[in-house]
Amino acid sequence: MKHEPDARGHFGPYGGRYVAETLMPALIELEQAYRKAVKDPVFNKLFHDILRDYVGRPSPLYLAERLTKAYGGARLYLKREDLNHTGAHKINNTIGQALLARRMGKTRLMAETGAGQHGVATATAAALLGMECEVFMGEEDIRRQAPNVQRMQFLGAGIHPVHSGTATLKDAMSEAMRAWVARVDDTFYVIGSVAGPHPYPSMVRTFQSVIGTETRAQILEKTGRLPDMVIACVGGGSNAAGIFSAFLDKTSVRLVGVEAAGFGIRTGKHAASIGAGSIGILHGSKSYLLQDNDGQVQNAHSVSAGLDYPGVGPQHAHWADTARVEYCSITDTEALQAFDDLTRLEGILPALESSHALAEAKKRSRKLGARATIVINLSGRGDKDLDNIVSYKQKHRKH
Amino acid sequence: MNRITQTFQTLRRQGRKALIGYLTAGDPDLKTSERNIRLALANGLDLLELGVPFSDPTADGPSIQSAGRRALASGANLKQILAMAARLRRSFKTPMILFSYANPLFRYGYTKLCRDAKRAGIDGLLVVDLPFEESAELRAPMKRHRLLFIQLIAPTTSPERARRLLAEADGFVYYILVKGVTGARTRRVPPTRRVFNAKKNIDRLRTCTDLPIAAGFGISDGAQAHEAARHADAVVVGSALVEAARKGRLAELVRELAAAVHGV
Numbered sequence: 159m160k161h162e163p164d165a166r167g168h169f170g171p172y173g174g175r176y177v178a179e180t181l182m183p184a185l186i187e188l189e190q191a192y193r194k195a196v197k198d199p200v201f202n203k204l205f206h207d208i209l210r211d212y213v214g215r216p217s218p219l220y221l222a223e224r225l226t227k228a229y230g231g232a233r234l235y236l237k238r239e240d241l242n243h244t245g246a247h248k249i250n251n252t253i254g255q256a257l258l259a260r261r262m263g264k265t266r267l268m269a270e271t272g273a274g275q276h277g278v279a280t281a282t283a284a285a286l287l288g289m290e291c292e293v294f295m296g297e298e299d300i301r302r303q304a305p306n307v308q309r310m311q312f313l314g315a316g317i318h319p320v321h322s323g324t325a326t327l328k329d330a331m332s333e334a335m336r337a338w339v340a341r342v343d344d345t346f347y348v349i350g351s352v353a354g355p356h357p358y359p360s361m362v363r364t365f366q367s368v369i370g371t372e373t374r375a376q377i378l379e380k381t382g383r384l385p386d387m388v389i390a391c392v393g394g395g396s397n398a399a400g401i402f403s404a405f406l407d408k409t410s411v412r413l414v415g416v417e418a419a420g421f422g423i424r425t426g427k428h429a430a431s432i433g434a435g436s437i438g439i440l441h442g443s444k445s446y447l448l449q450d451n452d453g454q455v456q457n458a459h460s461v462s463a464g465l466d467y468p469g470v471g472p473q474h475a476h477w478a479d480t481a482r483v484e485y486c487s488i489t490d491t492e493a494l495q496a497f498d499d500l501t502r503l504e505g506i507l508p509a510l511e512s513s514h515a516l517a518e519a520k521k522r523s524r525k526l527g528a529r530a531t532i533v534i535n536l537s538g539r540g541d542k543d544l545d546n547i548v549s550y551k552q553k554h555r556k557h
Numbered sequence: 558m559n560r561i562t563q564t565f566q567t568l569r570r571q572g573r574k575a576l577i578g579y580l581t582a583g584d585p586d587l588k589t590s591e592r593n594i595r596l597a598l599a600n601g602l603d604l605l606e607l608g609v610p611f612s613d614p615t616a617d618g619p620s621i622q623s624a625g626r627r628a629l630a631s632g633a634n635l636k637q638i639l640a641m642a643a644r645l646r647r648s649f650k651t652p653m654i655l656f657s658y659a660n661p662l663f664r665y666g667y668t669k670l671c672r673d674a675k676r677a678g679i680d681g682l683l684v685v686d687l688p689f690e691e692s693a694e695l696r697a698p699m700k701r702h703r704l705l706f707i708q709l710i711a712p713t714t715s716p717e718r719a720r721r722l723l724a725e726a727d728g729f730v731y732y733i734l735v736k737g738v739t740g741a742r743t744r745r746v747p748p749t750r751r752v753f754n755a756k757k758n759i760d761r762l763r764t765c766t767d768l769p770i771a772a773g774f775g776i777s778d779g780a781q782a783h784e785a786a787r788h789a790d791a792v793v794v795g796s797a798l799v800e801a802a803r804k805g806r807l808a809e810l811v812r813e814l815a816a817a818v819h820g821v
C-alpha cells in the first residue's frame with residue numbers, strides 16, 4: 159500500500175486543499191519549500207541536532223512492569239514522549255515547521271491550540287529561533303488548560319482568545335485560518351496535527367515520524383522482534399501517524415488508533431470522527447467529520463482538550479477505510495481510570511489524551527496474552543491536566 | 558444563454574457597471590431574509606449572491622459569521638434556501654449565484670445540488686473554499702446543468718495561475734480586493750487607497766481574461782463602490798448589506814450603492 163499522498167495531497171478520496179484562493183499560492187509555496195528542505199542534509203542535520211540536544215531525543219521506550227502485571231496480559235512498553243522538552247510530542251513538529259519558516263524568510267509564527275501543548279511547543283520554537291508568535295485558543299480551553307496559557311505568555315507569545323462556537327480547538331483553528339489570510343506574506347501557520355490542507359498532513363507526519371523510527375529500533379533492541387500492537391490516541395492524529403509510520407509496511411504489527419468517546423458514543427457527546435462521523439470537508443481537507451445532515455459541523459466533546467475536535471487527519475480516514483489501522487474509542491471515565499492506574503502503579507502522570515491509549519491497552523492486554531508486546535505512545539505528560547481532573551472528579555463523583 | 562452572461566452583455570452594451578449584493582439566506586430567519594432579498598432586488602441589485610450559512614465560515618469576518626449563526630439558529634438549510642430561490646425566481650429575472658462553503662454542498666450531493674439549483678432558477682455557484690484544483694467533482698455536474706462556476710482570484714494569485722484558472726472560468730471573475738476575510742478593514746490602509754492599489758491588479762487581470770471582473774471584499778458605502786466601479790465591471794457588497802438589513806436600512810444602502818455604481 160502507498161502511504162504518500164498524490165501530487166495534490168489526496169490519500170485515496172481524502173485530504174486535498176479546500177481553502178480560499180488567497181491561501182492557495184501560500185500552500186503551493188510551502189509545499190515546494192518543504193519538499194526541498196526534507197531533501198537537504200543541512201536542514202535534516204539541524205532538525206535532528208535540535209531534537210537531540212534541545213528536545214532530549216531519543217525519548218526512552220520503557221517497559222512498564224507494574225502496569226503490565228495489573229493489566230494481566232501483554233507486555234506494555236511506553237514510548238515516553240512525555241519526557242520531551244515541553245512535555246509532549248508536539249515539539250517535534252513545531253521545531254520542524256519553525257525551521258522551515260525561517261528558511262522561507264517568515265518572521266512570525268501562528269498556531270491554533272486545544273490542550274495548549276501545541277501552543278506551548280510553537281511558542282517555544284519561536285523563542286528558540288527568535289521569531290514572533292501568536293496563538294489562537296478557545297476560551298473554554300483557556301479555562302481548562304490554564305497552566306499552559308501562562309507558559310505561552312512567559313515564552314512571549316500573544317494569546318488570542320476565541321469566543322465563537324464552542325470556544326474550543328475547532329473554533330481556534332477557524333480563527334487562525336482567518337488571521338492567516340490577512341498576514342499570509344510574513345506569517346507561517348504552524349498547524350499542530352496531521353490535519354489541514356496539503357501539505358500539512360504529510361509534512362506533520364514526516365516531522366513526527368521520528369517517534370516511529372526510534373520506537374522500531376528500540377523495541378528490536380529490547381525484544382529482538384517487532385511489537386504485536388502499537389496503540390496511540392487520535393485527536394487530529396499526529397502522535398499516532400508519527401509512531402505508526404515506521405510499522406505501516408509490517409502488517410504483522412497491528413496498529414490501533416483511539417478516539418475520544420467522551421460521555422459515550424450513544425450520548426452524541428464525543429469526539430469519535432472515524433467511529434461515528436461521516437465524510438465531509440473542514441479546515442482545508444476532506445476526511446471524517448462530526449456533522450449533521452445539512453453538513454453543519456457538530457460540536458465534539460472530550461474531557462481531554464487535545465482530542466476535543468470534530469475532525470481527523472485525512473490519512474487516518476484512508477487507513478480506516480483500507481483497514482490498515484483499527485480505530486476504537488475510550489470514554490472520559492475510562493481515560494481517567496487509566497490516568498489513575500499509570501500514576502499509582504508507575505509514578506508517571508500521563509496526559510489525558512495519552513490516557514485514552516492506555517485505557518485501550520487495558521482492554522486489549524489480556525486477550526493478546528503474556529507473550530505479546532504492546533507499544534503505547536505516551537504522547538504527553540499530565541501536569542497541564544491536574545486542575546481539570548480535580549474539577550471533573552468533583553463534578554462527576556458518584557454518590 | 559445563462560442569465561449571468563446575458564446581464565453582463567446587456568450592461569456592457571449600455572456602458573454600465575453592475576452592483577452585486579450578498580445576503581446570507583435565512584438571516585435571521587427565512588421569512589425575514591426573503592423579504593430583505595426582495596427589497597434589495599427591487600432597489601437596484603444587478604446580481605444576487607445568495608449565501609448558504611455554514612457552521613465554520615473560515616473566510617468570513619464578524620458580520621457574515623454572525624449572519625450565518627443567526628440563520629443556522631433559525632434552522633435554515635440548503636433545501637429551504639433553494640425553495641426560497643425558486644420563489645424569488647418567480648418574481649425576478651436577476652441572476653442568482655449560490656454562494657457557499659464546500660461542505661453543505663458536498664453533503665447535499667453535488668449532482669443532486671446542481672439539478673435542484675438549476676430547477677430553482679440558480680445561475681451559478683461560487684464556493685469559497687473550493688479552489689480550482691478541487692473543483693472537478695463539482696464542475697462536471699454543473700456543466701451538465703449549465704450552471705456557471707464563478708472563479709475567485711485573490712491579490713496573492715500570480716498572473717500565470719490566474720490565466721490557468723480563468724481558462725476554465727465562466728460568467729465573470731470575482732476579484733478579492735484584500736488579503737483578509739470578508740468585511741475586513743485594515744486600519745493601516747484606508748479602503749479607498751486599497752481600491753486604488755487594486756487598480757493595478759485588476760488591469761493585470763484584464764490581460765488574463767476577457768470575462769467581466771467583479772471586485773469585492775471590504776466595500777461598504779457609495780464612495781468606495783464608486784471608486785471600485787471605476788476599475789472593475791462590477792462591485793460586490795456583502796457585510797455592509799448584512800449589517801444594513803439588521804438596522805432596517807437595506808433599501809437605502811442598495812439605492813446608494815446602485816447610484817454610485819451605475820453613475821460611473
Ligand SMILES: Cc1ncc(COP(=O)(O)O)c(C=O)c1O
Pocket residue numbers: 246247248272273274275276350351352391392393394395396397398463464465509511512537538539
Ligand atoms: C499530549 C497530547 N497527546 C495527543 C494530542 C492529540 O493530538 P494528535 O492526535 O495530533 O496527536 C494532544 C493535542 O493537544 C496532546 O497534547
